[in-house]
Amino acid sequence: TSLSLCHCAVKVFIWLICSVSLHSQTNERVPWNSSRLVGSPEPPLPFTVERIFPKVNLPSPMYLIEEPASHRLWVVLEGGGRDKPSKIVAFPNKPEATEAELVFELPGHLIYSVIFDPGYKENRLIYLFSNGPRGNRDRKNQIDRYRVDKKNGFTDKLTIIEWKSGGHDGGDMAFGNDKMLYLTTGDGSNDSDEWNSGQTLDDLLGAVLRIDVRSSRVEHPYEIPPDNPFVEMEGARPEIYAYGLRNPWRMGIDQESGQIWVGNNGQDLWETAHLVRPGENYGWSVFEGSYPFYKNRQLGPTPHTVPTIEHHHAEFRSLTGGVVYRGARWPELDGAYIYG
Numbered sequence: 001t002s003l004s005l006c007h008c009a010v011k012v013f014i015w016l017i018c019s020v021s022l023h024s025q026t027n028e029r030v031p032w033n034s035s036r037l038v039g040s041p042e043p044p045l046p047f048t049v050e051r052i053f054p055k056v057n058l059p060s061p062m063y064l065i066e067e068p069a070s071h072r073l074w075v076v077l078e079g080g081g082r083d084k085p086s087k088i089v090a091f092p093n094k095p096e097a098t099e100a101e102l103v104f105e106l107p108g109h110l111i112y113s114v115i116f117d118p119g120y121k122e123n124r125l126i127y128l129f130s131n132g133p134r135g136n137r138d139r140k141n142q143i144d145r146y147r148v149d150k151k152n153g154f155t156d157k158l159t160i161i162e163w164k165s166g167g168h169d170g171g172d173m174a175f176g177n178d179k180m181l182y183l184t185t186g187d188g189s190n191d192s193d194e195w196n197s198g199q200t201l202d203d204l205l206g207a208v209l210r211i212d213v214r215s216s217r218v219e220h221p222y223e224i225p226p227d228n229p230f231v232e233m234e235g236a237r238p239e240i241y242a243y244g245l246r247n248p249w250r251m252g253i254d255q256e257s258g259q260i261w262v263g264n265n266g267q268d269l270w271e272t273a274h275l276v277r278p279g280e281n282y283g284w285s286v287f288e289g290s291y292p293f294y295k296n297r298q299l300g301p302t303p304h305t306v307p308t309i310e311h312h313h314a315e316f317r318s319l320t321g322g323v324v325y326r327g328a329r330w331p332e333l334d335g336a337y338i339y340g
Contacts, residue, residue, distance in 0.1 A: 072092055075100070078110070086106050088104040089101060110134060114127065115174065126154075130144065140162050143161050145160055145221075166195065167186065168265070174252065174253045187245070187285070199285070201233065201235065206243055228240070233301070242282070244281040244287075261275055263339055264284075268313075272311075279302055282307065286299050323337070
């Protein structure tokens with residue numbers, strides 16, 4: 001009986017296939033648009049990436065910025081070893097560019113970023129964020145100002161500010177709409193805030209700094225903006241603008257709105273990005289993003305501010321801060337924060 005039922009089932013199945021086949025030949029396929037299923041295949045992404053400057057040799061590029069009024073791009077190439085100096089190269093901002101010109105190299109140090117003074121076209125001043133000496137336990141981060149001379153390269157070096165380094169260094173700079181120089185610093189350690197610096201205000205670590213370099217000179221390289229949030233707090237470094245960051249990797253300031261955006265590398269589970277406001281505390285290492293990390297550690301003097309953007313390691317392993325796009329080429333992205 002079971003065998004007979006099986007044969008009947010097979011006959012019915014074959015009849016259904018034939019019926020569907022005949023039906024599909026005589027009628028157009030009706031789209032099924034009412035499904036609520038979620039999963040693969042996913043729709044194509046709205047944007048794709050394409051390679052530019054395919055003829056320019058750029059080994060390990062880690063920072064890019066456009067030189068004002070020159071139509072040239074400056075690119076920082078990773079280095080830092082004794083036999084591999086960090087370099088800055090430049091080439092025309094054109095897809096057909098073929099060669100990059102060496103602008104500057106710094107043996108034994110890692111260059112994180114370079115930016116141009118707001119008055120660069122007249123004063124030829126640039127700022128360099130570097131770390132070193134590499135391989136030295138007593139290495140440090142420092143911001144140096146140089147004057148760019150067409151014949152003699154980088155001249156008139158002036159060290160603006162420096163602080164100790166043991167790992168997470170931050171590494172970015174930007175001028176705000178207020179003409180102040182903003183800097184990012186990391187917690188200084190290699191792992192889980194070993195120096196317990198994330199929630200302290202008596203050092204420059206784990207923070208966004210804000211200083212005034214418009215009147216820099218050897219005896220007084222920078223001023224403290226009087227409206228910095230911790231100027232009046234006893235024992236606090238007045239350079240601090242916001243704090244509680246593990247390794248703020250890349251900062252962008254929107255020149256239209258003035259918003260300051262910072263990407264922050266996470267530790268165990270969470271990657272974050274922050275719309276930065278004065279005096280805010282992003283929690284590291286009492287918190288990792290929105291979630292407790294070291295419950296036994298003391299929170300700083302201001303409340304914990306949760307991230308603007310947060311990704312679990314199931315989807316993000318390391319977050320790199322980006323830019324706010326402004327332009328007419330992609331109007332749907334105008335005003336959007338784009339990060340990686």
